[in-house]
Amino acid sequence: MSQQAFLDQLQNQLAPRAIVTDPERIAPWLTDWRGRWHGKASVLLEPSTTAEVAAIVAAAEAHGVALVPQGGNSSMVGGATPPDDGSAAILSLRRMNGIRHIAPDHAIVEAGVILEHLHAAAEDVGARFPLDLGARGSATVGGLAATNAGGVQVLRFGTMRAQVLGMEAVLSGGLVHDSLGGLKKDNRGPSLDHLLIGAEGTLGIITALRLRLVPGRVERTAAWVGVAGPEQALALLRFVEARTDRVEAFELIPAASLARVLRHIPQTRAPLSPPHAWNVLIEAVATGEGEVGGQVLERLLSEASEAGLLADAVIAQSGEQTEQFWRLRHSISEAERTDGPAAQHDISLPVERVPAFLTGDARAIEAAFPGTEANGYGHLGDGNVHFHVRAPGGADRGWADGDEGKAVSRMVHDLVTSAGGSISAEHGIGQMKKDELARLAPPARMQALRAIKRAMDPHGIFNPGKLLD
Amino acid sequence: MSQQAFLDQLQNQLAPRAIVTDPERIAPWLTDWRGRWHGKASVLLEPSTTAEVAAIVAAAEAHGVALVPQGGNSSMVGGATPPDDGSAAILSLRRMNGIRHIAPDHAIVEAGVILEHLHAAAEDVGARFPLDLGARGSATVGGLAATNAGGVQVLRFGTMRAQVLGMEAVLSGGLVHDSLGGLKKDNRGPSLDHLLIGAEGTLGIITALRLRLVPGRVERTAAWVGVAGPEQALALLRFVEARTDRVEAFELIPAASLARVLRHIPQTRAPLSPPHAWNVLIEAVATGEGEVGGQVLERLLSEASEAGLLADAVIAQSGEQTEQFWRLRHSISEAERTDGPAAQHDISLPVERVPAFLTGDARAIEAAFPGTEANGYGHLGDGNVHFHVRAPGGADRGWADGDEGKAVSRMVHDLVTSAGGSISAEHGIGQMKKDELARLAPPARMQALRAIKRAMDPHGIFNPGKLLD
Numbered sequence: 001m002s003q004q005a006f007l008d009q010l011q012n013q014l015a016p017r018a019i020v021t022d023p024e025r026i027a028p029w030l031t032d033w034r035g036r037w038h039g040k041a042s043v044l045l046e047p048s049t050t051a052e053v054a055a056i057v058a059a060a061e062a063h064g065v066a067l068v069p070q071g072g073n074s075s076m077v078g079g080a081t082p083p084d085d086g087s088a089a090i091l092s093l094r095r096m097n098g099i100r101h102i103a104p105d106h107a108i109v110e111a112g113v114i115l116e117h118l119h120a121a122a123e124d125v126g127a128r129f130p131l132d133l134g135a136r137g138s139a140t141v142g143g144l145a146a147t148n149a150g151g152v153q154v155l156r157f158g159t160m161r162a163q164v165l166g167m168e169a170v171l172s173g174g175l176v177h178d179s180l181g182g183l184k185k186d187n188r189g190p191s192l193d194h195l196l197i198g199a200e201g202t203l204g205i206i207t208a209l210r211l212r213l214v215p216g217r218v219e220r221t222a223a224w225v226g227v228a229g230p231e232q233a234l235a236l237l238r239f240v241e242a243r244t245d246r247v248e249a250f251e252l253i254p255a256a257s258l259a260r261v262l263r264h265i266p267q268t269r270a271p272l273s274p275p276h277a278w279n280v281l282i283e284a285v286a287t288g289e290g291e292v293g294g295q296v297l298e299r300l301l302s303e304a305s306e307a308g309l310l311a312d313a314v315i316a317q318s319g320e321q322t323e324q325f326w327r328l329r330h331s332i333s334e335a336e337r338t339d340g341p342a343a344q345h346d347i348s349l350p351v352e353r354v355p356a357f358l359t360g361d362a363r364a365i366e367a368a369f370p371g372t373e374a375n376g377y378g379h380l381g382d383g384n385v386h387f388h389v390r391a392p393g394g395a396d397r398g399w400a401d402g403d404e405g406k407a408v409s410r411m412v413h414d415l416v417t418s419a420g421g422s423i424s425a426e427h428g429i430g431q432m433k434k435d436e437l438a439r440l441a442p443p444a445r446m447q448a449l450r451a452i453k454r455a456m457d458p459h460g461i462f463n464p465g466k467l468l469d
Numbered sequence: 470m471s472q473q474a475f476l477d478q479l480q481n482q483l484a485p486r487a488i489v490t491d492p493e494r495i496a497p498w499l500t501d502w503r504g505r506w507h508g509k510a511s512v513l514l515e516p517s518t519t520a521e522v523a524a525i526v527a528a529a530e531a532h533g534v535a536l537v538p539q540g541g542n543s544s545m546v547g548g549a550t551p552p553d554d555g556s557a558a559i560l561s562l563r564r565m566n567g568i569r570h571i572a573p574d575h576a577i578v579e580a581g582v583i584l585e586h587l588h589a590a591a592e593d594v595g596a597r598f599p600l601d602l603g604a605r606g607s608a609t610v611g612g613l614a615a616t617n618a619g620g621v622q623v624l625r626f627g628t629m630r631a632q633v634l635g636m637e638a639v640l641s642g643g644l645v646h647d648s649l650g651g652l653k654k655d656n657r658g659p660s661l662d663h664l665l666i667g668a669e670g671t672l673g674i675i676t677a678l679r680l681r682l683v684p685g686r687v688e689r690t691a692a693w694v695g696v697a698g699p700e701q702a703l704a705l706l707r708f709v710e711a712r713t714d715r716v717e718a719f720e721l722i723p724a725a726s727l728a729r730v731l732r733h734i735p736q737t738r739a740p741l742s743p744p745h746a747w748n749v750l751i752e753a754v755a756t757g758e759g760e761v762g763g764q765v766l767e768r769l770l771s772e773a774s775e776a777g778l779l780a781d782a783v784i785a786q787s788g789e790q791t792e793q794f795w796r797l798r799h800s801i802s803e804a805e806r807t808d809g810p811a812a813q814h815d816i817s818l819p820v821e822r823v824p825a826f827l828t829g830d831a832r833a834i835e836a837a838f839p840g841t842e843a844n845g846y847g848h849l850g851d852g853n854v855h856f857h858v859r860a861p862g863g864a865d866r867g868w869a870d871g872d873e874g875k876a877v878s879r880m881v882h883d884l885v886t887s888a889g890g891s892i893s894a895e896h897g898i899g900q901m902k903k904d905e906l907a908r909l910a911p912p913a914r915m916q917a918l919r920a921i922k923r924a925m926d927p928h929g930i931f932n933p934g935k936l937l938d
Contacts, residue, residue, distance in 0.1 A: 047715050147871060159654060161663075172920075175913035181889040184851040187617050187667055187897045188906055189918045194630075194663035198656055241574075344607045350653045382653040420650040428656045437657055444644035448925065451641075451656045452729050455924035456917065466905075467658050 002137030003043060003089070006063035012044070013055040018095075019288070024054040029090055032081050033074055033138070037431060039082035041068070043089035047098055050168060050176060050207045056091060057205060058174030061459040067464055071112060071140030076346065079147065079200050083465050085398040092143050096207060103272040104215075106165055108180055109210045111142025118211070119141040127213035130157035130248075134330060142206045148198035149260040150426030152329075155381035156248045156285075157214065159426070166210030167193045172458060180210045190255075200428050203456040219286040221294040222249075222322040223301060226276030226312040230355035233280050233380055236309045237351075240282070241381075243303075246296055249328050250381035254358075257377045260335040261328050268328055272312050280310075280380070283322070283330050290350065332377055333386075341391040343408045345402040347416045348425030351383040358385065361415045365389055369408055384425040389414060413440055429467045438469070472558070472599040473513060475532035479514070482524040487564075489513040498559055501550050502543055502607070506900060508551035510537070512558035517565055519637060519645060519676045522843070525560060526674060527643030530928040536560040537932055540581060540609030543814065546596045546899030548616065548669050552934050560612050565676060573684075575634055577649055580611025587680070596682035599626035599717075599772045605801060611675045613799055617667035619895030621798075624850035625717045625754075626683065628895070631668065635679030636662045640672075641927060649679045664921070669897050670932040672925040688755040690763040691718075691791040692709075692770060694782040695745030699824035699849070702749050705778045706820075706850055709751070712772075715765055719850035720754040720798050726846045729804040730797050741781050749779075749849070750798050752791070801846055802855075811857040811885060812869040812877045817894035819850040827854065830884045834858055838877055853894040882909055898936045 020026060026044045031037065045067075047053045060067050066088035070080045082088045087184060097112040103171035104127045107120060115129075115136040122129045133139065143149075145167070150159045157163070165181040169192070177192050196204055216398050227233045240247050255277050262268050272279075284296045294315055301313045316322040336342055349357055354376075362374040371392025376385035389408045391399040399405045413423045417440045429437050438446065453468055479488060489495060495513045500506065514536075516522045529536050535557035539549045551557045564679045566581040573596045578587060584605040591598045602608065602620035612618075614636070619628045626632070630778075635648040638661070646661050665673055696702045702721050709716050724746050731737050741748075752764045763784055785791040805811055818826055823845075831843040840861025844856035858877045860868040868874045882892045886909045898906050909917065922937055 150656075152656050154654065156926070161660075170916060171913050173912075173916060175911075175916055177913040177917070178521040178911065180820050183817050183819060183847075183889075183891050183894075185619050185623065185853045185894040186891040187619075187893045187895055188891055188910060188914065189898060190668040190672070190921065191630075191662050192914065192917055194666075195659050195921075197659070198658040203659070254860075335810075348652050350650050350652060379654075384654045420652075422652050422655040423659055425652075426654045426656055428595065441657060442644075442647065444640050444646040445661065447642065447644055448640055448646070448661055448664075451927075452659065452664075452921060452923035455920035458920075465782075468782060 002063055003065055005109050006059055006065045006089070006190055007043065009059045009062070010056065012295030013059070014047065014052050018045060018047050018052055026090070029070060029073060029092065030082065032078055033102065037078035037081040039084050040086035041082040041088060041090045042086060045089055046091060046092045046095045046328060050170065053091070053170045053176040053207050054176055056172045057172070057461070060089070060461045061172065064459065065089055066464040067205070069093060069142070069146070069205050070119070071143030072114065072135060072138035074135040074139045075147070075430055076427040079428055079466050080143070082411065083430065088464055092111035092139060092295050093206065093207070100208065104213060106182060106210055106212055108208060110139055111206050113141050115139050115141065115144065119271060122213050123216065126216045128216050129163070129211060130214045131160060131163055131249060140210055141211065144197065145197055145206055145209055146201045147428040150250065150379070150384065152379065153248050155250055155458050156209045156245065161194065164193060164197060164209055165212050167196065167206060168208035169196055170205045170207060172456060179203070180208060186455070198428070198465050200430065202467050203462060204452060205462070217273060217285055219294070220283060220319070220322060221297055221316055222281060222283045223297045223313055223315040224271035224324040224325050225280040225301065225310050226272050226284060227280055227310055229278055230311060230358045233278060234352065234355050236280060236304055237381055239304050239307065239309055239396065239468040240300055243298060243300060244284070246284050246286065247282060248285050249281065250379060251281040252380040252385070253279040253281065253329060253377045254375050255279070255372070256375055257332045257336070258328065260339050261331045264335040264338045267332040269326070271314050271325060278313055281325055336388055341395055341397050341399040342388040343405045343412070345409065345412050346425050346427040347387050347412065347421055347423060348382065348384045348422035349416065349419050351380070353419050353421070354380060354383055357415070357419060362413070362421070365408065366412055368411060369404065374409065380429050382425070410436070431466060434467060434469060437467070471532055472473065472534055473527055475534045475558070475897050476512065478528045478532065479525065482528070483516065483521050487514060487516050487521055489515060498539060498561065499551065501547055506547035506550040508553050509555035510551040510557060510559045510852060511555060513561060514558055515561045515564045518890060519639065521641045522672070522674055522676050523643040523645055526639045526641070526930070529558070529930045530641065533928065534558055535681040535930045535933040538562060538674050540612030540617070541583065541604060541607035543604040543608045543612070544616070544899055545896040546901035548897055548899030548935050549612070557933060560674065560789050562676070564608060569677065570733050573682060575651060575681055575692065577677060577678055578610055580609060580675050582610050584608050584610065584613065591682050592685065595685045596687050598632070598680060599683045600629060600632055610678055610680065614666055614675055615668065615670045615680055618898040619848070619851065619853065621720065621848065623715050623848060624719055625714065630663065632680050633662055633666060633678055634673060634681050636665065637677035638665055639674045639676060641925060646673070649677060650677050659879070669899065671922060671936050674931070676874060686754055688763070689752060689788070689791060690766055690785055691750060691752045691794045692766045692782055692784045693740035693742060693794050694749040694751060694770065695741050695780040696747050696749055697745070697780060698747055699827045702747060702849055703821070703824055705749060705773055708776065708778055709769055713753070715753050715755065716751060716753050718750065720847060721849040721854070722748040722750065722798060722801065722846045723844050724748070725802045725842070725844055727803070729808050730800045733804040733807045734800040740783050740794060740797070745780055750794055753923050756871065805857055809856060810860040810864055810868040811882070812874045814856040814878065814881050815894050815896040816856050816881065816890055816892060817851065817853045818885065818888050818890035820849070822888050822890070823849060823852055823854060826884070826888060830888070833884070834877065834880055837880060838873065841877065851894070879905070900935060903938060905937060906936070
């Protein structure tokens with residue numbers, strides 16, 4: 001329990017610049033990027049090698065000092081913020097940012113590599129890394145793997161789990177697990193890689209990853225489609241899925257969300273006039289010779305129109321127009337924030353249950369909390385919607401964290417759970433949802449998660465207070 | 470520790486036919502299908518519902534009776550054979566063989582469904598289940614998932630792990646884990662599904678699976694290609710991978726293996742004349758409208774020939790000829806057995822290291838054990854070769870299990886380990902390789918596997934003596 005003895009030991013083992021105790025340099029990392037969680041820590045460790053991370057873990061166990069792993073500090077659920085009793089040190093992986101190897105089909109990258117940098121490096125070898133999300137300029141690959149991140153391209157390529165071909169991680173005892181060699185088949189018992197993916201740093205520290213790359217994109221085209229409701233959007237999704245595997249995004253957007261974007265975000269305009277009750281943003285991608293994403297979309301949408309599956313549609317005529325469509329989608333969150341407080345939920349459902357949730361359950365929530373407005377938008381193809389319940393008029397900014405906001409969230413989570421869904425689709429549990437996880441997760445899951453935590457982290461040093469208590 | 474008290478409890482909870490104590494009915498399940506492992510058990514349990522499995526697990530923990538889960542009893546590593554002290558009961562999942570739901574893109578099947586039956590059910594809905602292997606007539610999906618089975622189509626679709634979309638499993642305490650709903654995104658901590666895949670029944674009992682189906686095959690065409698050596702085969706593989714994703718198998722076969730098949734298996738003939746030092750069996754599949762697998766192969770192989778990547782090639786002119794090519798590949802194991810004893814190894818390597826292993830390391834083994842002949846064949850695209858070291862002339866049938874055979878296997882495993890490979894690519898560890906796993910696995914892996922085993926199986930009832938001691 002002595003941070004001083006811990007530091008003394010590390011001073012003999014780490015490069016001097018790996019140990020930061022200057023409060024001013026530590027301060028920016030004590031709060032999450034949205035300013036919702038605040039913690040305390042008097043030590044920030046910035047190792048630059050796996051050996052240094054191993055030394056840190058061994059010293060932390062020896063002296064009972066917990067470690068909070070941190071990448072881009074872009075968690076949505078307080079997953080990288082230290083506890084507020086100052087008992088933990090922050091373990092930043094940001095200086096481990098080397099690309100050890102890159103080839104057209106895979107890259108071996110250190111945990112601190114920023115997503116955007118990986119995108120650029122992949123492009124340099126004619127490939128691409130098929131996972132993308134809003135925090136691309138700060139989120140690191142280590143954090144993306146630790147949280148099994150998703151994003152807007154999951155429909156075709158899957159979440160982070162599907163991109164990880166191998167891993168290097170420091171486990172209890174400072175022992176290094178290394179599967180970076182990229183064996184395509186390896187049946188020596190259960191996979192440690194898959195155990196660490198999604199564990200939010202609570203079972204060990206990911207230091208490097210072998211990630212798959214896919215062929216570079218030659219053309220990318222989006223279409224904006226007007227539909228009557230989520231049922232029609234789902235029918236359109238099924239229609240599209242049955243005909244091509246080149247569709248990479250299928251985003252559902254209600255009229256109210258689009259209207260807010262048009263009202264609050266400068267230089268945006270409606271793709272279709274008159275407006276439709278619901279909208280779908282589809283992106284198709286061409287990768288082979290002679291293929292054209294726009295043609296794929298044109299054929300698909302004209303067939304879908306004949307089949308009565310859509311009301312109206314416009315296909316982007318240029319890369320610029322594709323970007324404009326995406327800007328509408330990516331601005332929803334900002335526009336909604338501008339418009340007043342809301343309780344936001346990152347939830348998932350079996351895909352076929354999404355329409356009933358967005359129509360029936362949403363109305364039930366509004367009825368239970370008069371004056372609220374419940375709406376979902378997002379990744380229909382993955383059954384993952386960002387479900388926002390807007391506060392009644394006049395509510396104060398902290399409404400979502402107050403009694404009513406919390407009661408709303410509990411009702412949302414109850415309804416999601418009874419529909420067979422998950423209270424965390426892609427953001428993880430972190431600090432934000434651990435009480436709800438404990439309240440709603442089935443006993444088999446809670447028992448297993450707790451047992452695995454004790455087994456893999458016998459000294460309780462890995463990311464305390466996240467996921468489980 | 471009382472089997473009688475265990476039985477008494479179960480007699481109140483299970484249907485009478487679920488409890489078998491007749492030694493004659495138990496006898497066939499005490500030995501693995503190849504007759505290499507023998508065990509004892511006086512109780513065989515055959516539940517037909519998940520609730521019955523849960524009751525069995527709870528009773529087993531209460532009375533300290535271990536359970537050996539069994540599907541088709543087709544393990545290659547003694548993974549389903551009970552211990553020889555009679556301390557365990559056999560838990561057969563064979564009567565849980567219902568297909569609960571099937572649709573073109575997924576099936577929900579109970580653990581005891583036989584692979585061949587799943588293939589047929591998928592075909593009935595115009596789809597296919599993209600995993601196939603020799604034991605398809607007896608292997609069950611539960612066992613396939615518990616061992617993360619591979620097979621001949623892994624190149625395009627991955628191992629069993631990639632097919633599992635959800636799972637139902639009974640964990641310690643008789644608690645039921647259920648992810649059969651098929652959420653595409655679910656970030657409530659690490660995945661229990663992925664932990665149970667490959668755990669060989671040592672962490673819990675898989676009772677049902679949600680498996681992905683892919684579009685039905687409209688045409689399947691194989692080609693037989695002669696190449697100078699494994700290096701050329703690898704260059705051909707890279708060439709093919711860069712040009713299409715429709716190739717589903719890429720099998721490497723040395724001249725000696727083919728010659729043995731032609732010598733020992735009736736009605737076989739050489740696809741190419743004169744013979745080549747090495748052969749490759751490639752299969753391409755057409756799935757869309759207007760696509761023809763044969764055309765894909767013809768274009769690919771003619772380009773590869775111009776690039777100097779192959780010596781000769783023949784494309785099957787009919788489904789029957791494709792079957793004939795595959796029969797040559799699938800008969801290697803039988804032909805080799807007929808030809809005398811061999812130490813057989815299911816190993817994997819990083820794909821780029823396979824050629825050096827098959828040429829350099831194989832010769833080193835022959836030099837260390839005069840009179841032996843070392844050769845590998847199999848799934849080059851996955852880095853997975855079945856590596857056989859044939860006994861010197863005059864060796865007796867039990868040679869592989871004797872001192873020299875074991876010394877050979879240790880050398881093979883040492884060389885595989887130094888090349889960054891795995892001593893078990895697709896067969897698992899079971900009883901056969903657990904000493905070698907303990908000898909060669911990195912400390913991080915052994916520590917984690919042991920800790921997870923204690924955590925998930927605190928009473929030590931799940932498949933004792935397999936994977937770990």
